[in-house]
Amino acid sequence: MKLKYITSMSALKLIRKLAGFKGITITAFAFGSNVLHLKIKPHKCGCQCPHCGRRGTIVQSSTHKSRRWEDLRLGAWALHLHYQPREICCPTHGRSQEVIHWANPNAQVTFRHEYQMLRLSQQMTQKQVAELLDVPVSTLSGRLHRAIERYRQGHEICDLHYVGIDEVSYCKGHKYLTVVYDLERSVVVWIGTGKGRKTIDEFFNEVLSENQRNEVVGACCDMSETYIGAIEDHCPQAVLVLDRFHIMKSLNEAVDEVRKEQWRDAGTEERKVLKGLRWLLFKHGSNRSKRDTRLLNEIQRSNRRIYRAWVLKDEFNQFWEYTYEKCAETFLKSWTRTALLSRLEPIRKFVETLRRNQQGAVPLSKSHLVL
Numbered sequence: 001m002k003l004k005y006i007t008s009m010s011a012l013k014l015i016r017k018l019a020g021f022k023g024i025t026i027t028a029f030a031f032g033s034n035v036l037h038l039k040i041k042p043h044k045c046g047c048q049c050p051h052c053g054r055r056g057t058i059v060q061s062s063t064h065k066s067r068r069w070e071d072l073r074l075g076a077w078a079l080h081l082h083y084q085p086r087e088i089c090c091p092t093h094g095r096s097q098e099v100i101h102w103a104n105p106n107a108q109v110t111f112r113h114e115y116q117m118l119r120l121s122q123q124m125t126q127k128q129v130a131e132l133l134d135v136p137v138s139t140l141s142g143r144l145h146r147a148i149e150r151y152r153q154g155h156e157i158c159d160l161h162y163v164g165i166d167e168v169s170y171c172k173g174h175k176y177l178t179v180v181y182d183l184e185r186s187v188v189v190w191i192g193t194g195k196g197r198k199t200i201d202e203f204f205n206e207v208l209s210e211n212q213r214n215e216v217v218g219a220c221c222d223m224s225e226t227y228i229g230a231i232e233d234h235c236p237q238a239v240l241v242l243d244r245f246h247i248m249k250s251l252n253e254a255v256d257e258v259r260k261e262q263w264r265d266a267g268t269e270e271r272k273v274l275k276g277l278r279w280l281l282f283k284h285g286s287n288r289s290k291r292d293t294r295l296l297n298e299i300q301r302s303n304r305r306i307y308r309a310w311v312l313k314d315e316f317n318q319f320w321e322y323t324y325e326k327c328a329e330t331f332l333k334s335w336t337r338t339a340l341l342s343r344l345e346p347i348r349k350f351v352e353t354l355r356r357n358q359q360g361a362v363p364l365s366k367s368h369l370v371l
């Protein structure tokens with residue numbers, strides 16, 4: 001790499017480069033004890049209204065005091081930013097303090113300092129973070145609480161129309177959490193321990209009021225009976241959506257179950273052929289290499305059951321290409337018929353779940369959609 005050496009640069013420009021400021025201009029600096037004080041001002045985007053973002057006129061008689069923000073450390077130096085926010089007058093919203101682009105309105109630290117603090121707090125104890133950032137533990141604790149409180153405000157349940165329910169595992173898949181999303185706002189609105197019916201019932205019964213439950217228009221979840229049952233019981237008016245990811249995941253699991261069965265019954269010689277097959281079976285047709293095709297041809301000759309399961313999975317991908325409801329319906333009917341004839345138990349179970357959730361054999365009925 002060729003380095004371009006700089007021979008002249010003013011001190012202010014140098015500090016700006018080192019600190020990595022964007023949208024901020026440094027007007028003066030001073031050294032304190034282990035602290036580098038920087039007087040700053042917004043670069044080009046000052047005097048904006050906090051409500052509409054439009055530029056307002058500066059109110060000259062402003063009484064706003066100069067404020068100080070703690071920023072990321074610069075080597076051995078702590079960085080303190082100083083600025084006197086201006087009072088502005090917006091034609092629509094009247095008088096208010098201009099937007100501060102580097103920090104939250106009432107925070108004493110900059111956004112990037114806050115981000116670092118939150119990231120570190122995920123990994124270590126508050127005492128260790130306080131030591132690293134060189135602040136008292138009580139100060140850090142207060143800042144953390146305020147930051148978390150602020151971020152939580154955006155996750156309150158209001159106008160919940162489209163719900164997404166999913167489970168996440170932790171402790172290497174031994175424990176589960178149920179996560180409920182507001183799909184319109186893309187935020188998590190609730191988290192409960194466990195993945196059973198009791199957990200999800202707790203959300204619908206204790207967190208949502210009857211009115212809120214009636215306002216739910218659509219709900220999306222995986223193919224587990226627990227979540228589907230809970231949605232049908234608590235929000236019968238909601239359109240249930242089974243998404244592509246969860247349907248394909250379920251089908252892949254069924255194919256893998258067939259593979260496992262065959263592996264258990266196979267002798268030493270047969271196992272040689274079946275080795276390393278797991279990920280190949282999951283692969284989408286468009287990512288298949290020549291080697292993969294050769295392996296699949298081998299499987300076709302040596303293990304008909306695995307091959308049949310894989311062909312069914314591969315054919316099912318066609319379902320997502322349809323744009324007309326009727327065509328998709330015809331395809332699904334013919335596919336399920338073939339799948340049931342295959343006499344593969346895990347695939348049959350998948351088909352049954354799919355059918356049950358389609359209210360009989362109607363794949364795209366009004367109340368149940370497959371996306």
Ligand SMILES: [Zn+2]
Nearest residue numbers: 049052090093
């Ligand atoms: Zn405004």
